[in-house]
Amino acid sequence: MIEILAPGPLATVQDLGRPGHAALGVGRSGAADVGSHRLANRLVGNADRAATIEATFGGLWLRAGTDLLVAVTGAPAPVFLESVEYGGNAPLRLPAGTELRLGTPKTGLRSYLAVRGGIGCEPVLGSRSTDLLSGLGPPRLRPGDTVALGTDVETDPVVDVAPVAGQPAEPVLRIAPGPRLDWFRPDAWTTLLASAYTVSPDGNRIGVRLIGPALDRAVRHELPSEPIVPGAIQVPAGGQPLVFLADHPVTGGYPVIGVVARADLGAAAQLRPGQHVRFRPS
Amino acid sequence: MIMGSDRPGPAQSHDHREIMEYGEDALLVELADVAAVMALRASLEQRPLHGVEEVVPAARTLLLRLRPGAEKKRIAVEVQARELTAYDAPGGVVVEIPVTYDGADLDEVARLTGLTTKGIVDAHTGAELTVAFCGFAPGFGYLVGLPDALQVPRRSEPRTKVPAGSVGLAAEFTGVYPRESPGGWQLIGRTDVVLWEAERDPPALLRPGARVRFRPT
Numbered sequence: 139m140i141e142i143l144a145p146g147p148l149a150t151v152q153d154l155g156r157p158g159h160a161a162l163g164v165g166r167s168g169a170a171d172v173g174s175h176r177l178a179n180r181l182v183g184n185a186d187r188a189a190t191i192e193a194t195f196g197g198l199w200l201r202a203g204t205d206l207l208v209a210v211t212g213a214p215a216p217v218f219l220e221s222v223e224y225g226g227n228a229p230l231r232l233p234a235g236t237e238l239r240l241g242t243p244k245t246g247l248r249s250y251l252a253v254r255g256g257i258g259c260e261p262v263l264g265s266r267s268t269d270l271l272s273g274l275g276p277p278r279l280r281p282g283d284t285v286a287l288g289t290d291v292e293t294d295p296v297v298d299v300a301p302v303a304g305q306p307a308e309p310v311l312r313i314a315p316g317p318r319l320d321w322f323r324p325d326a327w328t329t330l331l332a333s334a335y336t337v338s339p340d341g342n343r344i345g346v347r348l349i350g351p352a353l354d355r356a357v358r359h360e361l362p363s364e365p366i367v368p369g370a371i372q373v374p375a376g377g378q379p380l381v382f383l384a385d386h387p388v389t390g391g392y393p394v395i396g397v398v399a400r401a402d403l404g405a406a407a408q409l410r411p412g413q414h415v416r417f418r419p420s
Numbered sequence: 421m422i423m424g425s426d427r428p429g430p431a432q433s434h435d436h437r438e439i440m441e442y443g444e445d446a447l448l449v450e451l452a453d454v455a456a457v458m459a460l461r462a463s464l465e466q467r468p469l470h471g472v473e474e475v476v477p478a479a480r481t482l483l484l485r486l487r488p489g490a491e492k493k494r495i496a497v498e499v500q501a502r503e504l505t506a507y508d509a510p511g512g513v514v515v516e517i518p519v520t521y522d523g524a525d526l527d528e529v530a531r532l533t534g535l536t537t538k539g540i541v542d543a544h545t546g547a548e549l550t551v552a553f554c555g556f557a558p559g560f561g562y563l564v565g566l567p568d569a570l571q572v573p574r575r576s577e578p579r580t581k582v583p584a585g586s587v588g589l590a591a592e593f594t595g596v597y598p599r600e601s602p603g604g605w606q607l608i609g610r611t612d613v614v615l616w617e618a619e620r621d622p623p624a625l626l627r628p629g630a631r632v633r634f635r636p637t
Contacts, residue, residue, distance in 0.1 A: 160476040160483075162624040163554035163561075262618045272558050273599075274618060317440035317448040363555060365476045365483035367443050389478045389555040397443035 139203030139286060140253065145279040146197020146240065150268035150343075151257050152250075152384075153189040159263055160365065160388050167269035170343055170384045170407035171248050174212035178252035179290075181209035181229045181297055188256025188290035189266040191279070193249045196242040203284070206232040207254040207295060211302070213246025213408055228299040245305045246408040254295070258288030270343050271385040308334065309409065311381075311402045312420035316371060317364075318393030321357040326395060329353060330371075331417055335379065339411040343385040345372075346409050352377030353395060363389040369398030369406065381406050435504075439496040447484045447492060449499055454552045454564055454592065457482050459504040461553075461628055469498055477553040477628050479562070514548070514631045517596065519587050521636060523607035525575070529589060532572045532606075540608060541636055543570045544587075549594065549632045554624065559598040559616030561626030566594055578604030585610045587634070596626075 142149070152175060155168020169175030169192055179188050191198065196215040210217050210226040217224045218239045224230055226249070232238055240249060259266050259276045268275040279285070319327060335350035353373050366372070366389060370382045374392045381398060382390075383406065398406050399420045409415055436452040451457050461477045464484075471490030476483040484495065521541045523529075529540055547570075549563040566589070574590040579602060582588075586597045588605025597603060598615035615625045626632065 158474055159558075160474060160485075161554060161628050162558060162622070163556060164558045263623065274558060314441065314443060317442050317450075362479035362481075364448065364478045364481040367446050367483070367485075369443060387555070388476065389553075394442075400444050 139284055140206070141201040141203055142199075142279050142281060142283040142285060143201055143237065144197060144199040144281050146193050146195060146199070148194040149198050149279040150192050150270070151189050151259055151276050151279070151285075152192040152267045153256075153265055154187055155267050155384065156263045156265035156274070163388050164263065164272060164274065165269060165386055165388050166368070167267040167272075167275065167385050168265065169250065169267075171212050171250070171404040173404040174248070174250045175252075177227065177300055177302070178209045178211040178250040179256070181211070181227065181295060181300060182207050182252050182254040183291055183293045183295040184252055184254060184256050185290045185292040188252065188288060189259070190253075191251040191257065191285075193240055193251060195247060196240040196249065198249075198251065199237065199239040201237045202232040202234050204234050204287075208232050208238065209252050210240065210249055211252075211300075212249040213243035214304070215243040215249045216241035225299075227302050229295050229297070245307075245410075247410050248407055253287060254291060256288035256290035258286040269385050271387060305405070305408055308414045308416060309405050310416045310418050311406055312399040313371065313396040313417045314399065314420050316394035316396045318361070319395055321355055321361070321393040322373070322395055323354045323356045326353040326355075330379070330396065331419065334414040334416055337409045337411050337413045337415060341409070341411065343383055345380045345382045345386060346406060348379045348381065348415065350378070353379060355393070357393075361391055361393050363391045366390045366394070367397060369400070369403050370394045371396040371398065383407050437500060439499055441492070442483065445486050445488070447486065447496060447499075449482045449484065450480060451482065452480075454479055456504060458550065458552050458564075458629070460499070460502065463502055463504065465629070469495055471495055478555065479553070514633050515625060517587075517611050517613050517632060517634050518637045519544075519609040519611050519634050521609040523587065523609045525588075525606040526608055529572055529606050529608055533569055535569065540570065543567050544594065544608065545634045545636055547633075549634075551626045551628050551630045551632065552593075553628050554626070557598055557601055557616075559624040559626065561595055561615075561624075561628075561630070561632075562593045563595055563626075563632055564592055566592060570594075572606050574604040575606060578602055582607065583610065585612060587611060
């Protein structure tokens, strides 16, 4: 068992989400940065499907109810056990009664805390993920919550520390043309590729809003709602692009100009407000 | 674009079918209208395509989410070749939804349609409807089959709070809000039927292809 003393700005339980229910109006959800989620699980010997805690911008503070083996990945937040600082991307033993606290990450946005066995809350449609758009899954973590442990163990932990490349100051995301590229003026694609966009502060697990040169439309009529995929770059009426993340809606009513490569979705989920991001063709 | 030649736009031939790349793992099929979407969805349910993991219908388009390594070209060719007959809802159960017709927009709908309240209720309960697709919220089904006389535009100002169970109209669609949410549909009534219950299997009362009839309480 784990006791949440403080969740930080936002902490949710996440796993690989609930794919396959979009036709019922249910999005996939799941860890926004799946690669970091998987790595955290691997470091403590869990199966990929084990649920982790996704901590947004550090601040997560918890107490171990039993002896735990944990690992923190993703945005490199300093990990304090009692008051001793440890690094991420390595398994750490947390004896019963001790406290762990995440500082503020110097880069990136979302850190993943895996516990050996996984988080054991009740799954909804086969997933323990909190979907902030649809409201499915457990509520976001609150101070005083107690979190049960699961049994999603696969192997003994064998890795001492995983080498992880740092996040560049100005990430470049690979993109492919989207299904509605021809709804835009011919120069919109080159504008998107040539410009630095600033990450807006009002992003969340649904998507990252970007601020920069407007992407002007050639086709003006309304788009009947059509399905969305993770990484879809949708352009609402104002011309400022939005990159959809894990809790994206099932359908959207604005044209999609491009799609972020699967391999770069984790980097998109780690974009911080105020940071610059660029795009290049995949 | 993988296949197809028509430009997107409102005026399209009835058998318009364009297949577009949508990231590494998906194709988007654009069709002429919602009836064609329903027909293709039903066809892909009856005879699934190899390599397609999930089919997500919407208003004019249908998403094919593919398995890793699926052959996009072959799937596009097979979708283009798929014979689409008019969608014929499968026989069997019709979901009945009892409705109290006292919605906040009844007067506005009467004004827009020229129908009396009784005329609106008769038109709404007389139609056999089909779930074309779901979206907006878990369990929110977009039902088609309304008579033309009952087709009204959505409200110019959406409400910030629409109560769960509200029955609304918007263009060619009618539907029931599964839970309290913002919404811009014209509200004509309410029901106590639970449209979404995560613990139920299946959790959604209304799924694409399901037949529905409203009944006055």
